Amino acid sequence: MKVVITGASGFLGWHTRLRLTARTDHEIVPVGRAEWPNLPALVRGADAVIHIAGVNRADSEEEVPAGNARLAEDLAKAITAKGAPLRVVYANSIQAGNGTPYGTGKDRAAHILHGAVSSVSGHFVDVRLPNIFGEHGRPKYNSFVATFVHATVVEESPSIKDNQVGLLHAQDAAASLIGGLITTSGTLTPEAEEHGVQEVWDLLQEFHATYVPTGEMPDLSTKFRVDLFNTYRAALFPKHYPLQLMPHSDARGSFVETVRCRGGEGQTSFSTTVPGVTRGEHYHLSKIERFAVMRGKATMELRKMFTDEVITFDADGDAPVAVDMPVGWVHNITNTGDETLFTQFWSHELFRPEDPDTFPEPVRQQEQRP
Structure with a gap:
């Protein structure tokens, strides 16, 4: 299968491309900003698209929903121009439709893409992702975990408002998106693991207190600890x-x-x-x-x-x-x-x-x- 990945050079795009490369024999066509003008030609030759490109934050509040919609419209035009059935897996969010600029933009993009895929009798898979964290995330952009990791490495103390948050490692999110390549049309909602914001910060301080001065490995007895430690040490x-x-x-x-x-x-x-x-x-x-x-x-x-x-x-x-x-x-x-x-x-x-x-x-x- 030839699979186009939009946003391939971004955080989740890199993880998805990595997993596709490791776990499948699919031909991968990465699309970032440089390749975006060629999107119609790239989609024309593809069997499937994993659409990850999006806007999380911007200088103006209006740019977040507008930017997500604009990217979806570009892809929708490429889908209709292809004029043949296509599978599209969309990296949506559990925040879609919640009234925030980000949630509004993600929801609008989903409707645009669903309409385009339906017009060519294709398959549309809507993957509702929770908060994603993992290696090489951008602080103050991708997740609070990335921000906490950066603060830990440079030894700053951020302001913390504690609450429970559903977290999913980027490789698990990538696995869900890849699973959308073989599922029927519909919605996938991968299960997040609930953790406290203060708990995440405390774990990072535990890692940092011994790993940096001595190289000692922390307690790695749970998957979450392994995932968070991998995220932390990637920043080092x-x-x-x-x-x-x-x-x-x-x-x-x-x-x-x-x-x-x-x-x-x-x-x-x-x-x-x-x-x-x-x-x-x-x-x-x-x-x-x-x-x-x-x-x-x-x-x-x-x-x-x-x-x-x-x-x-x-x-x-x-x-x-x-x-x-x-x-x-x-x-x-x-x-x-x-x-x-x-x-x-x-x-x-x-x-x-x-x-x-x-x-x-x-x-x-x-x-x-x-």
């Missing part, structure tokens, strides 16, 4: 890395703590790598993974999916360091020394062959290689 990358590991040495040799974790499951493994060989070349959707070089010299490389910049860390077993791989970033490790490299790997979950959460992808594209 790459400035906070590598993590310095403290050797405790005496006449017998050295002892180095590579991972401390306060709760949840976990798995440790190690590898040996001969000089010149590269391991990894994959990414994860949720797994927390730490690389620690114990002997030898190595280079770790990372690239955020759908971008070109490669970030590099050098490691030497004589001065042990660790790097925690952010989700959605392709990573590898290469033995750059003259002796066998010893690397320890830790992940927050046990390896499950039926669902390893490991997706192959080279860090360096062909044109990037020396």
Whole structure:
């Protein structure tokens, strides 16, 4: 299936594109601002559209509903110009129709798209999303969680008005949108998990109090804790890395703590790598993974999916360091020394062959290689 994703370069668009790439064989056509003028041609050749592009906030209150409607009208024109059945999955909101500028705009966009899809005898799936949070969200735009994460990293104290909020991680939202590609027409409402605003802030302070000074993993015993911790540590990358590991040495040799974790499951493994060989070349959707070089010299490389910049860390077993791989970033490790490299790997979950959460992808594209 050829799937157009509008808003592909935005927060939820990036997560949806990432999941589609990892979990399906669909041909993906990402559409951002640069590609928007070509929308009619792109839709003409597509089997389905996941419409995520929208306006959350703007300088004027009127621009929020107007902007969402305008984007929907552009897509509606492309749908009717195609003149053939098309499946459209719309990233709507549970706030649609609640009278706020955002809710009004989302509701208006839904009606515009539904009319266009019906006119070509297509399938329209309305996905009502709650508050979304996750890696690479923009503070003061995507969610209060993104704002709290930023405040935590820069050590500011925001004003907090506590109440219960339904939260859904961006990968779970993406899974619902992708599910709309195979469901019948209608409305999907993924279930949110209720959490207090103060609770979210307190958890972030718990993470920050130990992870930044010591590299210690927090309690990761629930999915929400894992999702929130992944969101938090993405905001620390790459400035906070590598993590310095403290050797405790005496006449017998050295002892180095590579991972401390306060709760949840976990798995440790190690590898040996001969000089010149590269391991990894994959990414994860949720797994927390730490690389620690114990002997030898190595280079770790990372690239955020759908971008070109490669970030590099050098490691030497004589001065042990660790790097925690952010989700959605392709990573590898290469033995750059003259002796066998010893690397320890830790992940927050046990390896499950039926669902390893490991997706192959080279860090360096062909044109990037020396």
